[in-house]
Amino acid sequence: MGEAATKLTVVRNPAEEGFLKTYADIAGTLPGTEKIVKARRDAMAVFEELGLPHRRVEEWKYTDLRAAIKEANPVAKPASVDAGALKSALGALADVDAIRVVLLDGHFAADLSNVDDAGKGMRIMPLAEALGDKEFAAAHAEIANVLEHDTSVALNTGLMTDGAAIRISGPHETPIHIVHATTAQSASLVTTRNTVSVGAGANVTLIESFVSLGDAGVQVNTVTHVGIGDDAHVVHVKVQKENAESLHLATWAVELSARCHYDTLQVTTGAALTRNQIYLTFNGEDAKAHMNAAYLQRGKQHCDSTLVIDHIVPGCESRELYKGVLDDQARGVFQGKIMVKPEAQKTDGKQMAQALLLSDEAEFDSKPELEIFADDVVCGHGSTSGAIDDELLFYLRARGIPEKKARALLVQAFVGEAIAIIEEHEKLYEALMGIAEDWLSEAV
Amino acid sequence: MLEIKNLHVKIEEDDTEILRGVDLTVPKGEIHAIMGPNGSGKSTLSYVIAGKDDYEVTEGDILWNGESILELSPDERAAAGVFLAFQYPIEIPGVATMTFLRTAVNAVRVARGEGELSVADFMRFVKEKSAELNISMEMLKRPLNVGFSGGEKKRNEVLQMAMLEPSLCVLDETDSGLDIDAIRIVSDGVNRLKSPEKAMLVITHYQRLLDYIVPDKVHVLSKGKIVKTGGKELALELEESGYAEFVNEAA
Numbered sequence: 001m002g003e004a005a006t007k008l009t010v011v012r013n014p015a016e017e018g019f020l021k022t023y024a025d026i027a028g029t030l031p032g033t034e035k036i037v038k039a040r041r042d043a044m045a046v047f048e049e050l051g052l053p054h055r056r057v058e059e060w061k062y063t064d065l066r067a068a069i070k071e072a073n074p075v076a077k078p079a080s081v082d083a084g085a086l087k088s089a090l091g092a093l094a095d096v097d098a099i100r101v102v103l104l105d106g107h108f109a110a111d112l113s114n115v116d117d118a119g120k121g122m123r124i125m126p127l128a129e130a131l132g133d134k135e136f137a138a139a140h141a142e143i144a145n146v147l148e149h150d151t152s153v154a155l156n157t158g159l160m161t162d163g164a165a166i167r168i169s170g171p172h173e174t175p176i177h178i179v180h181a182t183t184a185q186s187a188s189l190v191t192t193r194n195t196v197s198v199g200a201g202a203n204v205t206l207i208e209s210f211v212s213l214g215d216a217g218v219q220v221n222t223v224t225h226v227g228i229g230d231d232a233h234v235v236h237v238k239v240q241k242e243n244a245e246s247l248h249l250a251t252w253a254v255e256l257s258a259r260c261h262y263d264t265l266q267v268t269t270g271a272a273l274t275r276n277q278i279y280l281t282f283n284g285e286d287a288k289a290h291m292n293a294a295y296l297q298r299g300k301q302h303c304d305s306t307l308v309i310d311h312i313v314p315g316c317e318s319r320e321l322y323k324g325v326l327d328d329q330a331r332g333v334f335q336g337k338i339m340v341k342p343e344a345q346k347t348d349g350k351q352m353a354q355a356l357l358l359s360d361e362a363e364f365d366s367k368p369e370l371e372i373f374a375d376d377v378v379c380g381h382g383s384t385s386g387a388i389d390d391e392l393l394f395y396l397r398a399r400g401i402p403e404k405k406a407r408a409l410l411v412q413a414f415v416g417e418a419i420a421i422i423e424e425h426e427k428l429y430e431a432l433m434g435i436a437e438d439w440l441s442e443a444v
Numbered sequence: 445m446l447e448i449k450n451l452h453v454k455i456e457e458d459d460t461e462i463l464r465g466v467d468l469t470v471p472k473g474e475i476h477a478i479m480g481p482n483g484s485g486k487s488t489l490s491y492v493i494a495g496k497d498d499y500e501v502t503e504g505d506i507l508w509n510g511e512s513i514l515e516l517s518p519d520e521r522a523a524a525g526v527f528l529a530f531q532y533p534i535e536i537p538g539v540a541t542m543t544f545l546r547t548a549v550n551a552v553r554v555a556r557g558e559g560e561l562s563v564a565d566f567m568r569f570v571k572e573k574s575a576e577l578n579i580s581m582e583m584l585k586r587p588l589n590v591g592f593s594g595g596e597k598k599r600n601e602v603l604q605m606a607m608l609e610p611s612l613c614v615l616d617e618t619d620s621g622l623d624i625d626a627i628r629i630v631s632d633g634v635n636r637l638k639s640p641e642k643a644m645l646v647i648t649h650y651q652r653l654l655d656y657i658v659p660d661k662v663h664v665l666s667k668g669k670i671v672k673t674g675g676k677e678l679a680l681e682l683e684e685s686g687y688a689e690f691v692n693e694a695a
């Protein structure tokens with residue numbers, strides 16, 4: 001009997017089998033030095049053991065990937081598109097002046113990028129190339145291992161094809177825009193990874209956008225590592241408006257040094273299922289992270305924002321303002337975990353998650369978690385959800401504003417509070433408010 | 445002409461009648477005042493004219509220019525010329541006052557077939573009207589009514605009234621909470637709007653406002669009914685004797 005028990009094998013679903021097979025098939029063609037090859041192998045071993053996360057895994061209890069992913073899509077074939085098609089997919093974001101790195105179906109597209117315009121103090125390299133560099137690869141293999149308890153990250157490490165490797169020093173007026181575009185006309189898989197290293201005292205705005213040029217469902221898995229030096233200022237914006245068939249798994253892993261400022265904004269309207277994870281660690285004292293998000297979802301869309309904020313040194317400040325607009329049977333999830341280690345005195349951590357429900361069938365789940373092991377801290381969280389306030393609506397309508405327009409104004413005002421974090425970047429701000437406006441005008 | 449005929453109103457989810465047969469006619473070019481004790485139904489009457497759907501009209505009608513407005517939505521009424529200056533203006537975080545004004549002005553203009561104002565024309569218009577009411581451009585950049593003082597909110601109501609060019613103006617206790625200087629600014633604003641084309645209904649609890657906005661008629665509303673109508677001297681009488689008499693009469 002004991003014999004039989006040890007021989008029990010894990011039951012994998014077709015998707016898990018599929019991802020393992022994909023890895024077996026393409027491992028030999030994926031970029032990277034020996035160290036990276038090993039990191040990939042280790043990561044896939046973790047994936048093989050844990051499989052896709054499901055609802056009995058606490059961190060994924062509202063977003064059951066094993067149920068959501070029926071099969072592993074084949075890896076996307078590199079494609080080409082003309083600049084005009086990309087520009088129209090980007091909409092107003094295309095008008096935001098930037099150094100652009102375009103990743104098309106998971107591969108750097110030099111012809112659509114303008115990385116050669118990157119000035120002094122900005123080094124941008126395709127990740128596939130960087131992974132072949134001994135020094136870079138060794139450093140990257142280290143950080144790649146940190147999050148491998150998270151199987152979506154493990155899968156990314158195993159299958160990542162390309163991305164942007166960026167190194168910044170000094171101040172930069174012009175933002176860097178990493179465009180993640182997919183073109184697939186049939187179901188496919190795109191796995192990208194970016195690493196951004198911002199030197200001490202540097203100053204930069206980083207935009208990541210995710211758009212679909214095709215109609216087919218794409219399984220997008222993306223990871224961005226950000227390391228920020230002492231006294232640096234970084235604004236990090238993510239915009240995701242992929243087609244409604246896609247599945248989007250995004251992870252940011254962020255390390256902050258002393259006195260730096262990190263402002264983030266994630267705007268999401270696309271994909272059938274989105275998981276936006278941020279793992280953020282305060283490694284240096286007196287740093288500040290202000291993290292906002294605005295997501296607008298309808299139909300059966302599902303958007304999960306999961307944050308793990310780790311205060312391990314004293315005197316840091318973290319703020320989150322997450323705002324979701326949910327129509328039809330859409331579902332919003334917010335999981336915010338703030339950890340304060342014993343040494344992290346004078347931590348100031350506050351989070352607020354709000355949902356505006358435009359339909360009775362929309363659902364919002366909020367799970368804040370505070371794990372505090374220091375005594376001299378100020379930490380708090382709040383969460384609200386509710387419908388549009390009738391009093392506000394009546395006031396606008398009494399001034400002649402038709403109901404649809406009045407509702408739109410109130411929705412824009414709601415998400416606008418989160419988007420305001422980048423208000424000073426006028427063009428970017430307008431582009432992002434425009435995304436909310438577009439979303440509203442698409443309502444049937 | 446505004447004609448309110450035998451108007452009975454109750455709250456949607458409740459059976460108590462708040463208005464119990466109001467009859468009232470305000471011809472164009474006239475200003476009528478409605479006075480009455482707290483809770484007599486003054487705000488309810490103003491909301492029902494503006495089309496708030498918490499209330500149900502069980503009997504009677506409201507006609508504006510000879511046509512019933514009861515089936516019109518609040519925004520359709522605004523387009524038809526109805527304007528209510530709220531007793532308690534609503535705060536809307538995230539909507540800049542200027543954006544709100546432009547959206548509202550253009551919405552009623554489009555509904556009236558006049559076409560939107562260009563940005564330049566709108567700016568000229570808003571500058572002129574806000575200067576008259578002592579409203580700064582800085583104030584208009586702030587979110588609608590958020591953090592505004594009582595006086596600022598009421599001036600903002602009158603600004604909206606000036607910009608939306610209504611023909612039926614209902615002012616619900618626009619004087620409450622204002623000091624005498626603010627009352628003067630607001631009243632001057634209202635008086636500037638007076639015209640042979642406009643009917644105005646000024647709701648107030650105190651006679652004071654009517655020193656500045658002189659009514660053609662004064663009506664006393666008590667327990668959901670007009671219990672007395674007279675000339676502007678009726679307001680002074682009320683100031684002397686209070687509302688006790690009417691409260692008893694209606695009971």
Ligand SMILES: Nc1ncnc2c1ncn2[C@@H]1O[C@H](COP(=O)(O)OP(=O)(O)O)[C@@H](O)[C@H]1O
Pocket residue numbers: 455462480481482483484485486487488489498
């Ligand atoms: N939306 C409402 N819900 C419940 N009661 C209401 C509502 N509106 C008005 N009332 C009641 O109706 C009566 C009249 O109120 P209101 O019209 O505000 O009087 P006034 O403006 O004359 O002070 C009061 O008893 C008030 O409590």
Ligand SMILES: [Mg+2]
Pocket residue numbers: 486487488531616617
């Ligand atoms: Mg009242």
